Ligand SMILES: Cc1cc2nc3c(=O)[nH]c(=O)nc-3n(C[C@H](O)[C@H](O)[C@H](O)COP(=O)(O)OP(=O)(O)OC[C@H]3O[C@@H](n4cnc5c(N)ncnc54)[C@H](O)[C@@H]3O)c2cc1C
Ligand code: SF4
Ligand code: SF4
């Protein structure tokens with residue numbers, strides 16, 4: 125630790141006026157969790173987001189949150205959770221970080237329960253469900269609204285500290301730029317979307333800004349607010365990206381306005397069957413190819429198979445999910461939300477006709493590179509939640525991302541608290557103006573979107589990636605809008621990550637390198653921008669968990 | 674199908690606003706107002722039917738599927754989520770789209786709903802001590818966790834006005850979650866607040882019934898919270914009374 129840093133208590137004593145020295149960008153699970161952790165140790169912060177927490181993507185999460193709470197009599201352990209997470213991520217995650225996540229998971233979920241989070245319970249204990257890639261029932265849930273239920277509990281808890289002045293909400297403010305000099309972060313400039321003025325907020329910065337949906341307009345299941353702009357700003361300011369090429373496709377989604385709607389795994393869990401027309405007959409390809417698990421194979425496998433049959437010359441039309449044989453009772457008790465969504469947005473009743481489905485982007489495992497303590501490569505800039513690369517390796521397990529967001533937020537807060545520079549606090553309104561656009565496009569320009577979509581699909585090839593990299597550079601060179609330029613530079617880094625990882629692992633499948641290659645690529649992809657060029661390298665990961673905990 | 678969308682345009686609170694009519698064509702009958710607004714904003718040049726070109730329409734959205742409350746606005750006079758309102762719901766082919774009118778305008782269809790959050794803070798909707806959604810309270814606490822803070826209920830409520838004493842259903846619902854789980858002094862604190870800003874103000878006109886886009890059982894929650902607040906109040910008085918008799 126640097127000697128100009130001070131302990132949390134020192135700072136608090138020196139600054140009874142509660143001027144925040146930590147700025148959190150993003151008010152989803154990761155941002156709220158960081159704010160709560162700081163406030164609970166008496167440290168004040170600003171919590172910045174373009175809209176209130178109720179509008180963050182986290183409220184959309186459905187399935188659940190993982191922890192080895194072992195309430196189902198299965199002798200589940202943190203070690204089991206650890207093994208499944210490492211295995212699911214195909215050994216690309218940092219084992220120490222994953223161990224910290226999994227061993228603290230029961231405590232993390234208990235913290236949420238103590239806030240009155242209405243997770244489903246039986247005899248006073250949370251009920252756990254099975255989720256893909258996990259050997260035990262480990263996923264706590266609240267019907268199909270787990271994210272919303274956790275967000276409400278955290279929002280209420282943070283409100284108390286808002287009233288005390290420890291958490292200062294900036295709920296209609298967007299990150300404009302980061303103040304980074306010589307590898308150190310001194311604060312953030314934010315735009316007030318109601319008053320159209322800019323302010324400089326001094327202090328360290330925790331990015332909790334969600335995934336890079338803006339690189340794939342129309343392709344993702346998440347919120348259109350998560351443009352990836354904060355990650356892009358960090359990247360162009362010199363922060364390292366890690367594993368940007370690791371993008372999770374969910375096999376069953378359908379398009380709605382400007383994004384995609386998720387058809388949860390539960391639909392197949394309850395008996396939904398995937399098929400495509402082949403020689404004028406229904407081909408239940410998953411059941412034929414994988415007799416044991418059939419339609420319930422892991423997400424990456426199902427997504428790949430869907431791509432394959434769609435491109436099969438003998439097949440015609442789209443892949444469909446047939447749920448017409450499901451019991452009325454199942455629709456009413458467990459899938460009523462899904463049915464309503466299909467009727468509303470597709471005009472189809474899935475109880476009566478099969479649904480056309482196709483893979484959509486659901487999660488970004490890669491993002492801003494952080495260490496175990498959630499430090500980025502820039503001093504006093506931290507990242508947590510989906511914008512950061514931590515815990516999930518080459519593929520994230522369902523239920524681990526909300527856990528990672530809550531735990532990561534707490535961890536980042538703890539680290540930020542221990543590294544505060546007391547003098548660097550305060551806030552200054554600097555300018556306003558007509559030119560400040562409130563309404564930004566949600567994604568990269570069409571041409572860039574097409575490049576990214578084509579080259580970063582489920583199957584990737586060196587040839588396509590190479591040409592996309594070149595064309596992206598041309599687009600960047602011809603782009604005058606700084607916002608779109610930054611986004612495209614971020615997009616180029618994702619392309620370069622995929623181009624340089626010459627193997628297939630987890631969510632990354634190369635047709636020209638179909639095998640996994642541990643010797644060369646059981647490593648973290650690191651991309652860094654020097655203001656002109658993006659350099660990509662591969663960094664060793666420790667192979668075993670260390671003893672220090 | 675061709676739709677005419679009369680959209681409220683207003684640069685900011687200090688300039689005058691007016692409806693401008695935009696033509697929107699689609700073959701699909703599932704297109705929502707939210708998708709139409711996104712599509713209009715993607716046009717290189719956004720011109721109304723008279724050819725007047727203007728900047729992008731300022732409006733808020735996030736989830737696009739009824740889960741975040743961002744896109745609440747008046748559609749043909751009724752507060753709705755734009756991502757929940759299909760163009761084809763309206764047979765005439767003409768829709769009037771304007772901002773919620775109870776809240777201060779920011780620009781076009783965006784209003785400042787900060788009052789909703791300020792009210793929750795003022796009402797002290799939080800718990801100092803741990804609370805648990807046990808088997809008994811779980812259903813209520815779940816239901817009361819679902820509020821989107823969209824403000825649709827406030828828009829129609831005859832008793833709600835920004836800055837007035839009655840905080841409305843967007844405060845009642847979250848408070849109900851805590852009241853169902855809290856005990857002791859925390860409960861007493863919130864109970865008092867609840868009496869002041871909810872019970873005393875609601876005229877039970879039920880104008881808000883069937884408005885909530887999340888389909889929250891507002892009446893059920895309110896009946897329960899009102900009863901809990903009163904019942905605990907009575908039982909407390911009685912126990913004080915009983916104690917008094919004993920000594
Ligand atoms: C449909 C769906 C279902 C899911 N189901 C599950 C599940 O069952 N289990 C699970 O574990 N995970 C699930 N996930 C994933 C999970 O929801 C997310 O990964 C997680 O919620 C991310 O939390 P976060 O705090 O990192 O980001 P978010 O909740 O996305 O919050 C990001 C915050 O940053 C703000 N922000 C963004 N850009 C800026 C900017 N430029 N300036 C200022 N603020 C900014 C946003 O407004 C928001 O407040 C699901 C995701 C989706 C889309
Ligand atoms: S019942 Fe009437 S007064 Fe009470 S909140 Fe609803 S609309 Fe307002
Ligand atoms: S109660 Fe319903 S209408 Fe009112 S704010 Fe909550 S979600 Fe919106």
Ligand code: FES
Pocket residue numbers: 707733734735736737738739740741742743744745754755756757
């Ligand atoms: S955009 Fe979230 S409710 Fe409409």
